[in-house]
Amino acid sequence: MKKALHLLVLLLVVSLATGCFGFFKKTYSVKVSWNEEHGDVELPAGLDKVKDGTVVKLEAKPNEGFYFVEWKGEGLTDAQKKQNPLQIAVKQNLELEAIFAEITVTYTLNVEYDAEQGSIEGMPADPTKVIPGTQVTLKAVPKEGYRFGQWGGDDAPENQINQDRVQITVDKDINITLTFVEAPNRDRVVHDTSFESSADGWVPRGAPTVERVTEQARTGDYSIKVTPSSEQGAWNGGALVNLFDQVEVGEKYVFSGWVYHAESEPKRMVMQLHYNDGGEQYKWVHDIEEMPGGVWTKFEGEYTVPENLVGSVFELYFEPPNDKNELVFYIDDVLVLKAE
Numbered sequence: 001m002k003k004a005l006h007l008l009v010l011l012l013v014v015s016l017a018t019g020c021f022g023f024f025k026k027t028y029s030v031k032v033s034w035n036e037e038h039g040d041v042e043l044p045a046g047l048d049k050v051k052d053g054t055v056v057k058l059e060a061k062p063n064e065g066f067y068f069v070e071w072k073g074e075g076l077t078d079a080q081k082k083q084n085p086l087q088i089a090v091k092q093n094l095e096l097e098a099i100f101a102e103i104t105v106t107y108t109l110n111v112e113y114d115a116e117q118g119s120i121e122g123m124p125a126d127p128t129k130v131i132p133g134t135q136v137t138l139k140a141v142p143k144e145g146y147r148f149g150q151w152g153g154d155d156a157p158e159n160q161i162n163q164d165r166v167q168i169t170v171d172k173d174i175n176i177t178l179t180f181v182e183a184p185n186r187d188r189v190v191h192d193t194s195f196e197s198s199a200d201g202w203v204p205r206g207a208p209t210v211e212r213v214t215e216q217a218r219t220g221d222y223s224i225k226v227t228p229s230s231e232q233g234a235w236n237g238g239a240l241v242n243l244f245d246q247v248e249v250g251e252k253y254v255f256s257g258w259v260y261h262a263e264s265e266p267k268r269m270v271m272q273l274h275y276n277d278g279g280e281q282y283k284w285v286h287d288i289e290e291m292p293g294g295v296w297t298k299f300e301g302e303y304t305v306p307e308n309l310v311g312s313v314f315e316l317y318f319e320p321p322n323d324k325n326e327l328v329f330y331i332d333d334v335l336v337l338k339a340e
């Protein structure tokens with residue numbers, strides 16, 4: 001009987017103890033060091049006992065004549081090393097060092113463009129004295145009557161030249177150009193969308209999903225994303241717009257649009273037309289066999305609407321021509337103009 005009681009007490013103690021430990025989350029310490037002659041780091045309180053998973057914010061403030069280079073320490077991603085203020089979820093003891101360096105050289109960020117046609121957002125306060133390693137995001141802002149054209153010059157990031165926002169790390173003197181183009185003559189416009197306010201009539205062709213997204217855009221904030229269905233036996237085409245009510249028979253039009261995909265391998269993409277002139281017609285207006293990933297690519301071509309057009313369909317669409325289409329892609333800046 002006495003033995004049984006002891007066992008019961010022991011069980012009670014063990015269960016209480018383990019139960020209680022659950023109330024106390026693990027804590028970690030965050031130690032931060034830096035050279036005080038070069039700068040300062042703003043530290044939040046309680047860094048010796050940080051609860052597991054807490055996000056800690058550290059801001060490095062260089063003294064005059066110095067700049068923040070990076071954080072040093074185990075457990076930081078490459079992106080976090082350059083982040084200032086640094087925000088990190090603490091899941092282990094951390095020993096970090098803020099590295100500052102003396103400003104011995106500055107660089108020039110020079111962008112040539114026609115100020116009559118537009119401007120640039122995001123330029124450093126003094127583009128002739130940019131601290132090494134500064135990251136800038138430049139956005140081309142066309143004036144009324146103009147549109148974004150292209151970035152250029154040897155220092156322009158090649159994969160971003162066709163989009164209105166570019167990210168540049170100033171680690172040398174940078175010389176780039178920006179061109180704007182004239183907005184199309186309104187009398188010639190049949191279809192003109194950057195998907196900024198709606199999908200403008202673009203719908204799936206077959207089983208894919210077509211939705212407006214902000215994760216990629218050639219200009220503005222939006223594009224449409226085409227995501228193939230993964231269902232067995234689903235037929236994945238692409239995305240289309242029906243221009244039957246906008247086009248006139250016998251007239252010639254210029255069709256254009258921009259497409260982006262993020263695959264490492266080039267992919268084939270075709271801009272096509274579908275209509276009926278007594279028989280179903282599928283016309284390839286522009287076929288790009290090797291469309292590279294990670295960059296916006298332009299499709300363009302002319303086509304004359306046949307005199308004997310019948311039915312209710314004159315569809316413009318983008319579609320990879322392979323049977324088993326699994327490509328996720330984005331479309332932006334579609335323009336259909338009456339040819340001159």
Ligand SMILES: [Ca+2]
Nearest residue numbers: 194219220222
């Ligand atoms: Ca857009």
